[in-house]
Amino acid sequence: DAGVTQSPTHLIKTRGQHVTLRCSPISGHKSVSWYQQVLGQGPQFIFQYYEKEERGRGNFPDRFSARQFPNYSSELNVNALLLGDSALYLCASSLEGDSYNSPLHFGNGTRLTVT
Amino acid sequence: QQQVKQSPQSLIVQKGGISIINCAYENTAFDYFPWYQQFPGKGPALLIAIRPDVSEKKEGRFTISFNKSAKQFSLHIMDSQPGDSATYFCAASIFSAGGSYIPTFGRGTSLIVHP
Numbered sequence: 001d002a003g004v005t006q007s008p009t010h011l012i013k014t015r016g017q018h019v020t021l022r023c024s025p026i027s028g029h030k031s032v033s034w035y036q037q038v039l040g041q042g043p044q045f046i047f048q049y050y051e052k053e054e055r056g057r058g059n060f061p062d063r064f065s066a067r068q069f070p071n072y073s074s075e076l077n078v079n080a081l082l083l084g085d086s087a088l089y090l091c092a093s094s095l096e097g098d099s100y101n102s103p104l105h106f107g108n109g110t111r112l113t114v115t
Numbered sequence: 116q117q118q119v120k121q122s123p124q125s126l127i128v129q130k131g132g133i134s135i136i137n138c139a140y141e142n143t144a145f146d147y148f149p150w151y152q153q154f155p156g157k158g159p160a161l162l163i164a165i166r167p168d169v170s171e172k173k174e175g176r177f178t179i180s181f182n183k184s185a186k187q188f189s190l191h192i193m194d195s196q197p198g199d200s201a202t203y204f205c206a207a208s209i210f211s212a213g214g215s216y217i218p219t220f221g222r223g224t225s226l227i228v229h230p
Contacts, residue, residue, distance in 0.1 A: 106158030
């Protein structure tokens with residue numbers, strides 16, 4: 001079975017630019033969530049979508065936005081990139097959000113470097 | 116404000132030894148407590164999880180101990196093996212106003228098991 005796939009795997013951008021990260025969930029999973037993992041830290045929650053509706057938003061600036069498509073894939077967009085946005089961006093899918101009966105399955109992430 | 120505190124930051128054990136990682140939380144509304152294992156270059160993978168109505172859960176060499184009154188939970192890895200060398204994250208999930216469970220992760224523990 002295909003796991004959660006993310007693209008691209010690596011990305012280098014310049015300050016002020018815009019970036020779009022993509023995620024395809026496991027087949028049958030209707031929830032996708034996004035996390036930022038800075039080196040040496042745990043993942044920080046950014047967004048969660050279920051059935052194309054936003055169900056949760058973490059403490060991130062409005063430069064961060066996301067959406068979920070009818071096929072349940074998702075995009076994370078970041079505008080006006082800052083050096084501090086350099087991180088591993090993880091996508092996770094689940095049946096209906098993170099719970100005992102609906103655990104998260106993570107992709108291997110997109111490594112974003114902002115110079 | 117860090118809602119899930121994880122310790123130690125790093126841990127070195129000998130092959131065959133017991134690895135113990137501890138986490139403490141503040142919000143009593145958390146109701147799902149998973150542990151994740153992450154290898155370099157990979158996304159986190161669910162290892163084992165527990166609900167707060169259970170004091171202990173064991174799966175193979177991995178055991179979660181949960182103390183609801185103390186708001187603490189821990190991961191025990193018995194007979195630790197070099198292949199267990201990875202970063203381990205505890206997490207706690209809460210049902211949000213948006214209608215979905217949102218996780219908060221600890222900062223991670225880097226485990227090294229010497230042969």
